[in-house]
Amino acid sequence: MGKLSSAALCILATAATVAQAGDPYLFFTWNITYGIIYPLGVPQQGILINGQFPGPSINSTTNNNIVINVFNLLDEPFLLTWSGIQHRKNSWHDGVLGTNCPIPPRKNYTYHFQVKDQIGSYIYYPTTALHRAGGGFGCLRVNSRLLIPVPYADPEDDYTVLIGDWYSKSHAQLKALLDSGRTLARPNGVHINGRSGKGGPKDEPLFTMQPGKTYKYRICNVGLKDSLNFRIQGHPMKLVEMEGSHTVQDLYESLDVHVGQCYSVLVTADKEPRDYYAVASTRFTKEVLTATRIISYAGSKGKASPELPPAPDGWAWSLNQFRSFRWNLTASAARPNPQGSYHYGQINITRTIKLVNSATKVDGKLRYAINGVSHTNPATPLKLAEYFGASERVFKYNVISDEPKEEAAQLVSLQPNVVNITFRTFVEIILENQEKSIQSWHMDGYSFFAVAIEPGRWTPEKRKNYNLLDAVSRHTIQVFPKSWAAILLTFDNAGMWNLRSEMSERRYLGQELYMSVLSPKRSLRDEYNIPDNAHLCGAVVGLPKPDPYTI
Structure with missing residues (x-):
């Protein structure tokens, strides 16, 4: 792979490999201002990280430990x-209010986690208040080890494109x-890597x-809110990866990228050597907001x-x-949960949980519910309360049912929402x-098989329409208006994990819950202290x- 361009906005931090045997460590120090x-x-x-907007990116390799x-x-708590x-x-390093106390002003916290066999493209962003609306986000790359080949030739360079409404x-x-x-x-506009292509300092x-x-x-x-369509003038894009999974390599003239989602594509510079526009524009909105940036050929x-x-x-x-x-299934890489399995469609379902989102007013104020x-986030993070044996003082398990009643959307209560x-x-x-x-949904701690999205209401008979062979394993999925989506996963990662709307307004006003996955053995084989x-x-x-x- 060629050198990363300085224009890519993925600033590679210095990596230090520990001397003793084990997986390499990458060390970073970030100042939030x-x-x-x-x-x-x-x-x-x-909100800047080390003076940068978007923030610096992490360029890692599978099995790296990231510190x-x-x-x-800032003058307020941050995560x-x-x-x-x-x-x-x-889940101690998940960085959400259900698992972590926020970092107080003028204090620090050291995140330490390992990227396992998750070859692909990811993002990080703030979860406190509405800080995501001010920045503090960036990209996190997980590259393949040399022992695990990727199903395409090494590209000349590797670029990150962060798009979003603003x-x-x-x-x-x-x-x-x-x-x-x-x-x-x-929103008032759209940006591509922090610029809209309109006014301000000159865009290179x-x-x-x-x-x-x-x-x-x-x-x-x-x-924060809008699905965006991305395209490059005159250049088709070959999809090769999404959210940690290699995909069948089809060509697309444009891609709908819903809030929180990531795609990796290959683009070949085989057109007339001049400038071309990269375009990001809002979808499903009356007024279409558009951002453009120049992609130039050398010479x-x-x-x-x-x-x-x-746009479509x-x-x-x-x-x-x-659906495309x-x-x-032929790529050489570790398989997602359950580890080593291609055959998720042959596993018996042990539980079905139906989650219905709603928007209503409680005491005259807008709230979103599941x-x-x-x-609501209590003063004590849910994971801390559970670990210290103080759960009864902080929250109740299973305040929602697996099969909600129709009137649940109207009779909304405000409380911590934890499913065991x-x-x-x-x-x-x-x-x-x-x-x-x-809608756009994300689950921390897991990849899931996105087996179906269809219009209408879900019934058990809809299972006959599931893709039980080669649905992409991913962690974010959109749900279209008056529609449903089905995901399948094995809960083999112990911890307290956040399932949330990726739309910041909805998450802030209550459209999230936590999945408590407890190992009965209380063993380090299942969960860290x-x-x-x-x-x-x-x-x-x-x-x-x-x-x-202990072990």
Whole structure:
């Protein structure tokens, strides 16, 4: 693989390999600060990591141990989550309010996790308040070890494309709107790697390609609300990976990238050597918001055509694109949960959980819910309460039922939403969207098999339409309006894991829950002990630390 371009926005941090036997370690120090950014061409306050927006990227290899010392120099608590990284046996470093106390202002916390056999493209972003609306996000690459070949030739270079919608209001102003009971309304624009291509400091070409060479583009939607369509003027994209899984390598003129999702494509510079536009535009919105950035050929002999390639119409097109995605069963790589298995369609389902999202008002304020419960984060993180034996003082398990009643959407309660899952069971989760807007869901700690998305209501008879052979194993899935999606997974990763809406407004106002997966053996074979550097807060402060897990 060629050298990474300095324009790629994936800044490679220095890696240090420990001397003793074992997997390599990558060490990072990140300072979280405020700073001036120009995503829509005008200056506004944003959240920077080491002075960068978007933040620095992690370039890792499977089995690397990643150690990130995060210094919170903001004036409010802060957390980062590593979306899609499975954190085997280690929800302590998941970076969400159900598992971690937030990092206090002027304090630090060191994340330590291992990227296992998860070859692919991921993102990280803040989970506290509405900080994601101010920045603090970036990419995390997991490359293949030399022993595990990827199913395509090494590209000339490897580029990251972070696309997202954006508001001209600050993250604090947007949070105040939600706290007052109102919605965020429509975003003001779209950015590509932190710029919209409109005004502000002069935009240099996003990337430069050598004629005749093939490049890898990692495309991730880091936005708050909108699905986006991405395309490159005159250049088809060959899909090779999504969210940790190699895919059947089909060509696409454009890709719908829903909030929180990542795709890797190959693009060959085989056109006239001039400039071309990369385009990201909103989908399923009355007013289409668009961002453009220049991709230039080395020795470019002309400007990009002002005629932009059109985006597709309607969500039926997007549904058909989802159905075209297939897992590459011939690629040499570790298989996702259950480890080593291609044959997920032959595993007996032990439990079916149907989750229905809803939007309503509680005491005159907007709230979002799952099965009639709008999640609230207690002062004590759920995982800490469980570990210290203080669960009864903080939350109740299973306040929602596996099969919600119709009236649950109207009778919404505000409380922690925790579902108890039996360790190593194979579970079917139905995500049913009875609203008129598209949804995007993500599960921490796991990849799942995205076996179906269909319009209408789910019934058991719909299982005959599941893809039980080569559905892509991934961690984020969209659900179209008045539709449902079905996912299958084995809960073999002990911990407290977050299932959430990837749309920041919905998550902030309650559309999330936690899956408690307890190992009855209390063994280090199944789950790690609480880290020595973990911040403590709420009801567990001053409590004696439980006896540690042992082998």
